[in-house]
Amino acid sequence: MTPSLLTLLRKVDTPTVCNAIEVAQGKRGFSNFTRGTMLCSAPDEPAIVGYARTAKIAALQPPSEAPDVIKARRMAYYKYMAEAPGPSVAVIEDVDYPDCIGAYWGEINTTIHKGFGMAGALTNGVMRDLGDMPEGFPVVAGSIGPSHGFVHVREVDTPVEVFGMAVHPGDLIHADRHGAVVVPAEVIDQLQAAIEKLLQTERLVLDPASQPGFDFAAFEAAWAAFEKART
Structure with missing residues (x-):
């Protein structure tokens, strides 16, 4: 990922990236994105x-x-997490889903991970301490709750699933208040041009x-040009 692509990706929303992946692939049908409504701390x-x-x-x-142990x-x-090459995102599967109760992401953990230089976190689990999390480390989570329960780490550096989206270590993630996508490795080199197009x-x-x-005639002409240009 080039610096210019990283800058662009931080500016655009996840639906734009989702559509741009299809532009790069030259077809519709890309499906490795989250399903359902997620919540964003920032x-x-x-x-x-x-x-x-x-x-x-x-x-x-x-x-x-x-x-x-x-x-x-x-x-x-x-x-x-501390040794992750940047930019990096913590992607955490709570195996209790859909009955998650333990907020792994609160003021302390977000501050620690931001200190490690990470860009944010994505989880199907719980977050808390809204308003006390540090700026510059958004969390996209499945729910909000008050307790940490008996939260503990089960596995590290393993394939996970978050809201129907399969994630492997090293996958390129784009996430915001809409949810998240995994950018296929084969389109990364084409992604900037695809977003701009x-x-x-x-x-x-x-x-x-x-x-x-603007009326129907103007719409009809605009839509014809749009359909001709789009994937």
């Missing part, structure tokens, strides 16, 4: 963009493993529709 901040660092957690029940895995998790194509309808006197 909907007005730039999109979360980075390569996935993955883990699984649970919180409904106390861990059954020995405390020293749990502690060692927790420290291994933080080391794994998409934005230009949308103007073929948006500009005429914003002008006084």
Whole structure:
């Protein structure tokens, strides 16, 4: 990912990226995106963009493993996140879903991960401490709740699933208040051009529709130009 692509991705929303992937692929049908409504801790901040660092957690029940095993895995998790090459995104599957109760993402954990230089977090689990999270580290989560429950790390650096979206370690993630997508590796080199083409194509309808006197005839002409240009 080039610096210019990273800058562009942080400026555009996730629906734009989702559409641009299809432009790059030359067809419709891209499907590796989240399903359902997710919540964003900072909907007005730039999109979360980075390569996935993955883990699984649970919180409904106390861990059954020995405390020293749990502690060692927790420290291994933080080391794994701290050593992530940037830009990076924490992608955490709560295996209790859809009955998640433990807020892994609150003031302390978001501050720690931001300190590691990470761009944000994506989870099907719970977040809390809204208003106390640091700026510049958005969380896109499945729910909001008050408790951490018995939250503990189950797995590190493993494939995960978040709201129907499959994520492997190292996948390029784009996420915002709409949800998230995994950018296919084979389109990354084409993505900047695809986004720019998409934005230009949308103007073929948006500009005429914003002008006084826009009527069906103007719409018909604009839509014909739009359909000719789009995927």
